[in-house]
Amino acid sequence: MNIELTVVMPCLNEAETLAICIKKAQAFFTAENIAGEIIIADNGSTDGSIQIAEQLQAQVVHVKEKGYGSALKGGIETANGTYIIMADADNSYDFSTLLPFIVQLRAGYDLVVGNRFKGGIKTGAMPFLHKYLGNPVLSFIGKLFYKIEIGDFHCGLRGFTKAAFLKMDLKTSGMEFASEMIVKAKLKKLKITEVPTILHPDGRSRKPHLNTWSDGWRHLRFLSLYSPNWLFLYPALVLMIIGIVSSTLLIIHPIQIKNVVLDVHTLLYTSSFVLIGFQFLVFYCLTKIYAVENDLLPKSNRYDKLFKYINLERGLVLGVLILIIGCILSYYGVFIWKSKDFGNLNPTNTLRIVIPAVFTILLGIQVILFSLFFSILGLKNNK
Numbered sequence: 001m002n003i004e005l006t007v008v009m010p011c012l013n014e015a016e017t018l019a020i021c022i023k024k025a026q027a028f029f030t031a032e033n034i035a036g037e038i039i040i041a042d043n044g045s046t047d048g049s050i051q052i053a054e055q056l057q058a059q060v061v062h063v064k065e066k067g068y069g070s071a072l073k074g075g076i077e078t079a080n081g082t083y084i085i086m087a088d089a090d091n092s093y094d095f096s097t098l099l100p101f102i103v104q105l106r107a108g109y110d111l112v113v114g115n116r117f118k119g120g121i122k123t124g125a126m127p128f129l130h131k132y133l134g135n136p137v138l139s140f141i142g143k144l145f146y147k148i149e150i151g152d153f154h155c156g157l158r159g160f161t162k163a164a165f166l167k168m169d170l171k172t173s174g175m176e177f178a179s180e181m182i183v184k185a186k187l188k189k190l191k192i193t194e195v196p197t198i199l200h201p202d203g204r205s206r207k208p209h210l211n212t213w214s215d216g217w218r219h220l221r222f223l224s225l226y227s228p229n230w231l232f233l234y235p236a237l238v239l240m241i242i243g244i245v246s247s248t249l250l251i252i253h254p255i256q257i258k259n260v261v262l263d264v265h266t267l268l269y270t271s272s273f274v275l276i277g278f279q280f281l282v283f284y285c286l287t288k289i290y291a292v293e294n295d296l297l298p299k300s301n302r303y304d305k306l307f308k309y310i311n312l313e314r315g316l317v318l319g320v321l322i323l324i325i326g327c328i329l330s331y332y333g334v335f336i337w338k339s340k341d342f343g344n345l346n347p348t349n350t351l352r353i354v355i356p357a358v359f360t361i362l363l364g365i366q367v368i369l370f371s372l373f374f375s376i377l378g379l380k381n382n383k
Helices: 018-031 049-055 068-077 099-106 128-146 162-168 177-187 212-225 228-252 264-293 301-309 312-339 347-377
Strands: 005-011 036-042 059-062 083-086 111-115 158-161 192-196 255-257 260-262
Touching: 005 018, 005 068, 018 036, 018 049, 036 049, 036 068, 049 059, 059 068, 068 083, 068 177, 083 099, 083 162, 099 111, 099 158, 099 192, 111 177, 128 177, 128 212, 128 228, 158 162, 158 177, 162 177, 177 192, 177 212, 212 228, 228 264, 228 347, 264 347, 312 347
Parallel strands: 005 036, 005 083, 036 059, 111 192
Antiparallel strands: 083 158, 111 158, 255 260
16 A cells, blocks of 8 residues: 555653654544555663554654654654655644645645644743743744745644655754755745644643753854854955945045044954955855765856856965065055154054954955965866
8 A cells, every 4th residue: 555644743751741742643544545655763761662652553763863863764764655644643633634734735735734823822832931932033044044934934734745865865963954855945945835734732740851942042053153144244245345334445545434533553453354254255265165075065057157257277366465465564554664764653544454454464465375275176167
């Protein structure tokens, strides 16, 4: 018999609620006449959860590597269903109400995510910080960074096709697995939608495995690292634009804002903005290359153009030109000093020459070094 739907439940000591979850899923199969199977991805239970699952004729997959993501991957990889629905085994989600997910999957969607904010969150089902800070903020960041119209990035109830799961090639082992699934689905251009889902208070007497701060940080870290534009490129552009504009104005003359005078001391900081911004730009390029070459991010047309327009020869020419400007400014500064018989100088005047001289020398050397390293990374692309 061909299996249409596999329900996967990660399990780590869920004896209190596992049986009711399995029975609800089995009842759903019968009510909707669906050929289905239930896989319990056990992550080292010692409370009798394994025996409960076996007694109810659910398939138990033993996953040695610890973590929410590891357990789910272990269970999903053994699934025989065309469609897969995953959810926690703590009875916080009702396995008898999976039809909206099946409808959307049958309609051609690759990933269907539950939205607890649309479906309803029962009293006591979600901690205050998760409901009003963690989930809304992280979901907003996910929507902003990746342009995904999903309102609940961390809903544990979601369905997807087995083919889509293989395309996503998920890597993470912890709670950030939920974020990675949505991000990878978007990057792989899979069809994504969401359905309202009700979240109930879980039926466990112990504390949940989820750790508010550490797991929240793992989600945020993942969303940031998979979006080099927001992590490196945009800060680079902001710093460099602010630094270049403000430094240019300060080189011409001091800037007075009411009783505050910004002069060469401020110029030292504004010029450093440009250098810091350039470092961000370098890290953007290197992160992009690493992510693409290791299949963490898909290769785009813009990626190929990166090596087309940024090459060793152009980088060396630009770096040398900037370096020459720095040397000329340095010579001019020494010339002014010589005209004063190498005596005391007016710092306000000379630093307007010395700071740009040092800045351009540093920037020129950085451009040259980056061009050399970038060309090494691009050898494979130039074949």
